[in-house]
Amino acid sequence: MSESLESQLFGGRTASEVVRIGNTVRRSVGPNPEFNHALLKLLEAKNFDHAPRFLGIDEKGREIVTFMEGKAPHEEVNWTDDQLVIVVQMLKNFHDATAGSELANGKEVVCHNDIAPWNTILENDIPTAFIDFDGAAPGNRADDLAYLLWTFLELGSDVSASVQAEKIQKLAKVYGFVDTHKLLDAVLEQQKKIFAEREELAKSAPDQKEREFSASRLDIVRSEIEWVKANRSILEGAPPSVL
Numbered sequence: 117m118s119e120s121l122e123s124q125l126f127g128g129r130t131a132s133e134v135v136r137i138g139n140t141v142r143r144s145v146g147p148n149p150e151f152n153h154a155l156l157k158l159l160e161a162k163n164f165d166h167a168p169r170f171l172g173i174d175e176k177g178r179e180i181v182t183f184m185e186g187k188a189p190h191e192e193v194n195w196t197d198d199q200l201v202i203v204v205q206m207l208k209n210f211h212d213a214t215a216g217s218e219l220a221n222g223k224e225v226v227c228h229n230d231i232a233p234w235n236t237i238l239e240n241d242i243p244t245a246f247i248d249f250d251g252a253a254p255g256n257r258a259d260d261l262a263y264l265l266w267t268f269l270e271l272g273s274d275v276s277a278s279v280q281a282e283k284i285q286k287l288a289k290v291y292g293f294v295d296t297h298k299l300l301d302a303v304l305e306q307q308k309k310i311f312a313e314r315e316e317l318a319k320s321a322p323d324q325k326e327r328e329f330s331a332s333r334l335d336i337v338r339s340e341i342e343w344v345k346a347n348r349s350i351l352e353g354a355p356p357s358v359l
């Protein structure tokens with residue numbers, strides 16, 4: 117691809133403009149660029165290979181990051197156990213790279229705050245990277261892990277609670293997180309947080325498509341919250357097993 121030829125990249129809702137030029141991606145600057153860019157620089161310094169590298173700002177004021185080969189799925193994916201293990205290991209490594217840093221600001225780690233299929237790059241069906249760190253902020257490990265479990269396992273879908281409980285136990289063990297009660301607290305907190313955000317966006321987002329999308333998510337998230345509450349004892353109680 118020519119270094120001067122821009123190719124539109126689709127899928128994200130955080131950045132208003134995302135284009136590829138050569139082996140780089142140009143994005144409109146997010147809401148907290150200094151923190152975001154410092155985070156990407158820290159991850160590079162820590163040899164965390166599962167995130168884009170920050171390369172600077174171009175002449176149009178867009179941030180420049182490296183292009184990550186593969187694609188972020190925006191369609192339904194039946195995630196295999198092997199894929200899920202890799203995603204959780206990537207999250208653990210990301211957290212470990214930020215633990216104790218100035219960016220963590222006294223919290224356990226820096227959280228990505230949107231670890232989900234749509235922000236995970238797959239190359240030849242293997243998870244290789246996370247993208248879109250615009251919402252990253254100091255936080256606790258359980259918050260990102262809980263959000264990951266919610267979005268990747270689709271908690272509240274037609275998969276039985278007993279099957280989901282086994283997956284939660286397995287993936288928590290991969291991460292090294294043993295307190296499933298605390299983890300389920302975090303799942304509900306993440307769901308409630310997103311519900312509140314979507315409720316507000318449905319009323320006041322400047323973009324009509326964003327208002328409509330957020331409104332369409334409210335009943336879904338509400339039902340997922342109720343499902344987790346109703347099945348919490350099962351989700352917490354499955355015996356761990358080895359993947």
